[in-house]
Amino acid sequence: MKKQYIILALLLASFQYVNAQFTLDGEFRPRTELFGNGQSSTAADGSDSWLQTSVRAAINAKYKTEGYTVYLGFQEVFLFGDRPQISTAGNGNFRVQEAWADLKLADNWNFKIGRQPLSYDDQRILGGLGWAQQARTHDIGVLKHTSKSGFKLDAGYSLNTYGDNIYDTSTLFSYRELAFIHANKSFGKLNLSGLLLNTIYQNGDSNKASLYTYGIHAKLPLGDFGLSANLYGQSGDRISGDGLSDVAVEGASLFSLDATYKASEKVTLLAGFESISGKTDDSAAFFPLHGTNHKFNGLMDRFYVGNHGNAGGLVDLNIGAGFKLPKGYGLNVKFHSFKEQSLTKEGLGSELDLVLAKGFKGYKLVAGYSQFFEPSSVTGADSTQNWAWAMIIIKPKFFSGK
Numbered sequence: 001m002k003k004q005y006i007i008l009a010l011l012l013a014s015f016q017y018v019n020a021q022f023t024l025d026g027e028f029r030p031r032t033e034l035f036g037n038g039q040s041s042t043a044a045d046g047s048d049s050w051l052q053t054s055v056r057a058a059i060n061a062k063y064k065t066e067g068y069t070v071y072l073g074f075q076e077v078f079l080f081g082d083r084p085q086i087s088t089a090g091n092g093n094f095r096v097q098e099a100w101a102d103l104k105l106a107d108n109w110n111f112k113i114g115r116q117p118l119s120y121d122d123q124r125i126l127g128g129l130g131w132a133q134q135a136r137t138h139d140i141g142v143l144k145h146t147s148k149s150g151f152k153l154d155a156g157y158s159l160n161t162y163g164d165n166i167y168d169t170s171t172l173f174s175y176r177e178l179a180f181i182h183a184n185k186s187f188g189k190l191n192l193s194g195l196l197l198n199t200i201y202q203n204g205d206s207n208k209a210s211l212y213t214y215g216i217h218a219k220l221p222l223g224d225f226g227l228s229a230n231l232y233g234q235s236g237d238r239i240s241g242d243g244l245s246d247v248a249v250e251g252a253s254l255f256s257l258d259a260t261y262k263a264s265e266k267v268t269l270l271a272g273f274e275s276i277s278g279k280t281d282d283s284a285a286f287f288p289l290h291g292t293n294h295k296f297n298g299l300m301d302r303f304y305v306g307n308h309g310n311a312g313g314l315v316d317l318n319i320g321a322g323f324k325l326p327k328g329y330g331l332n333v334k335f336h337s338f339k340e341q342s343l344t345k346e347g348l349g350s351e352l353d354l355v356l357a358k359g360f361k362g363y364k365l366v367a368g369y370s371q372f373f374e375p376s377s378v379t380g381a382d383s384t385q386n387w388a389w390a391m392i393i394i395k396p397k398f399f400s401g402k
Contacts, residue, residue, distance in 0.1 A: 021064050024399040029056040031133070031391040038372050038385030040301045045382050053080040056133040058097060064401075066104070071116075073098035077133045098137060108148070113141040118156070118290065120182050121193050121217040124230050124254070127292030136290065140178065152184040172238065172287055172309060176202040193217040195232075199289065201239045209237040209246045213289060215254070226260040230274075234286050247310070252286035253277045270320040270334065276304075278313025278342045285310045298336045298351040300370045300387050313341030314348070330357045347375040363394040 030053060033039070037049035058075040075097035082091045100114030115137050117128035129136035140158035145151075158178040177200040184193045197213040215232030234252040256274035263269055274296065279285045288296075288304055297303040297316050308314070320334030332355045338348035355368040372385040 021401055022399060023062045023064075023397075023401055025060050025395060025397050027056060027058040027060075028394045028396075029133070029391060030054070031389060033389040034387055037382065037387065038300060039370075039387040040305065040307065042374060042378060043382045043385055045380055047382060054078070054133050055080075056135075060098070068104060069102040071098055071100050071102075072096070075134075093134075097135065108146050110144040111141065112144060115139050116142075118142075118180075119292075120154075120195065121184075121219075122228065122230070123292040123295060124217070124256075125195060125197065125213060125215075125232060125289055125291045126180070126182075127290065127295070129292045129294070131292065131294040138178065138290075150186055152182075154180075154182045156180050172201070172289060173306075175199045176208070189221055191219045197289070203239050207239060207246070209239045211236040211238045211249060224262040228258045230254060230256040232286070238284055238287075247284040248282065249286075250283040251277075252283055254286050254288065266324040268322040270318075270322070272316070272318045274314070274316040275341055276314045276316075278340060279310050280342075285313055297338070298370070298372075299353045299355075299368065300351055300372050302349075302351070302372065303338070311340075312344065312346065315339050315341050315345075320353075328359055331355070332357075346377065349373055349375045349378075362396075363392060366391045366393065 032051060032053040035050055035052055036047060037043045043049070055078050056075065057078070058073060060071070060073040062072075063070045073096070074094070076090070076094040078091050078093060083089070096115060098115050098117070100112055100116040102110055102112040104110055117135065117137050118126040118140070119128040120126045127136070138156075138158055139160065140156050142154055142156035145153040156179065158175075160174075160176055178198070180195065180197040182193065182195050184191070186192075194216050195214065199211050199213070201209045201211070211234060213232060213234050215230065217228070217230050219228045220226070232254040234249050236249055237246040238249055239246060254274070254276045256272065258270070258272040261269045276288070277283075277286045287309055293304045294301055297314060302308070303314055303316075316336055316338055318334055318336040320332065323331045323333075325331055332353075334353045336351045336353075338350060340346045340348060350373045351370060352373075353368065353370045355366065357364065357366045367390040368388065370387045372387075374381045374385060
């Protein structure tokens with residue numbers, strides 16, 4: 001017993017010693033959602049909906065010195081009821097979510113290597129996908145440069161191989177190789193970024209495809225007004241859905257323009273437009289790849305969230321508002337009108353999204369409701385296409401050097 005006390009004392013002393021450089025935090029995020037009634041895809045007439053609760057439970061440790069930073073994040077995502085109450089085994093979803101080291105090479109140069117999120121600009125092409133309980137990370141090395149003038153340059157490369165080095169998949173979300181260069185610089189109030197991204201896909205021993213995504217993101221605050229824009233193109237090849245052949249991509253594009261206006265201290269107005277090219281006789285459609293796609297084109301995830309990958313494109317016209325309500329509540333309202341980007345310009349419906357949030361001491365409650373209005377061309381759909389959810393967010397700080 002005395003030996004156990006000595007070990008405990010040594011552990012406590014070590015925590016005190018590293019406290020100035022060591023932080024330990026976590027996250028507990030349960031979310032209950034209504035599925036099966038129009039989220040992600042059209043619900044057929046007479047179909048049944050169901051409630052499901054998922055949880056993100058994470059613990060993260062960071063150790064920082066003058067020469068390097070090491071970060072380890074462990075996470076489990078589980079569903080209520082996904083294992084028996086007295087099971088001796090887990091659900092298989094516990095994993096190392098992040099594990100990286102950030103090495104200081106020189107005053108303005110760093111090299112970050114390991115499992116890490118890639119999140120740039122508005123997360124349209126490269127994003128952390130924080131909405132999804134599992135989130136998104138990459139196994140990659142990134143060389144980072146920041147000049148005294150504020151110019152930032154990141155260059156990264158990833159090679160995903162295992163076993164016999166054949167990466168056997170045709171999905172756009174999983175690549176064999178990824179290389180990118182991202183540059184960012186402010187010119188007065190204008191903040192401008194450029195991205196060049198190359199993703200190489202492999203399905204089997206010989207079938208490979210190389211896809212290039214390139215473009216700019218711009219953001220300009222003008223007093224109470226704010227503007228942001230995206231302009232991206234894609235060219236090269238991508239593996240077809242059956243994984244048996246390559247599909248050419250020529251001149252595929254994404255363009256968006258969003259505006260905000262702070263009408264008062266409690267009201268902010270929003271308006272946006274986005275056009276994403278669809279498939280043609282000569283080219284596959286544009287696909288936003290590794291972005292946080294849930295953030296765009298409506299919260300019901302009808303477009304580009306594991307779907308709509310090579311369809312007729314999309315035009316999204318949207319308006320909205322954010323309100324600061326009494327007692328610390330916040331309400332966001334947004335309405336989308338969708339149609340195809342192709343020459344037929346077929347109507348794809350519209351959507352209304354409502355999100356209500358309230359912060360408390362140490363935690364936050366967020367809830368939402370969305371309604372999708374199917375176009376008249378859709379037959380056999382349930383009369384009500386909706387989705388509802390509620391989430392608790394707790395991020396405890398166990399140890400901190402601050």
